[in-house]
Amino acid sequence: MLVNPNKERAAYLDNSFEADLLRQALQQEGIPALIQSNESNAYGELFQSQQGWGAVYAEPAQHEKIRALLQEIRDAAAAEAGAAERAQQDD
Numbered sequence: 001m002l003v004n005p006n007k008e009r010a011a012y013l014d015n016s017f018e019a020d021l022l023r024q025a026l027q028q029e030g031i032p033a034l035i036q037s038n039e040s041n042a043y044g045e046l047f048q049s050q051q052g053w054g055a056v057y058a059e060p061a062q063h064e065k066i067r068a069l070l071q072e073i074r075d076a077a078a079a080e081a082g083a084a085e086r087a088q089q090d091d
Contacts, residue, residue: 006059007033007034007057007058007059008057008058008059008060008063009055009056009057010033010055010056010057010058010062010063010066010067011055011056011063011066011067011070012052012053012054012055013035013052013053013054013055013056013070014052014053015053016037016053018053018070018073018074018077019035019037019053019054019056021073022035022056022066022069022070022073023035025069025072025073026056026066026069029065029069031058031062031065031066032058032059032062033056033057033058033062033066034056034057034058035054035055035056035057036054036055036056036057037053037054038052038053038054038055039054056070
């Protein structure tokens with residue numbers, strides 16, 4: 001694993017879309033972090049099904065902020081999915 005020794009796993013990520021949104025949020029906040037997928041060139045997505053899509057690594061002092069940003073992303077995605085479901089039921 002090519003993770004900086006000063007960085008520890010802050011959170012697991014569910015998919016590449018979530019990772020992209022988090023990457024953008026981290027850049028906007030100026031938080032240095034590494035997002036790493038569990039995909040292996042040799043085994044494709046085998047490890048993703050067992051270990052999740054990937055993880056975000058950062059210095060421990062940044063973990064709380066990263067988790068809060070990730071929760072905001074997940075809450076927004078859940079709200080959007082709920083709104084789409086309600087709209088579909090109204091049709």
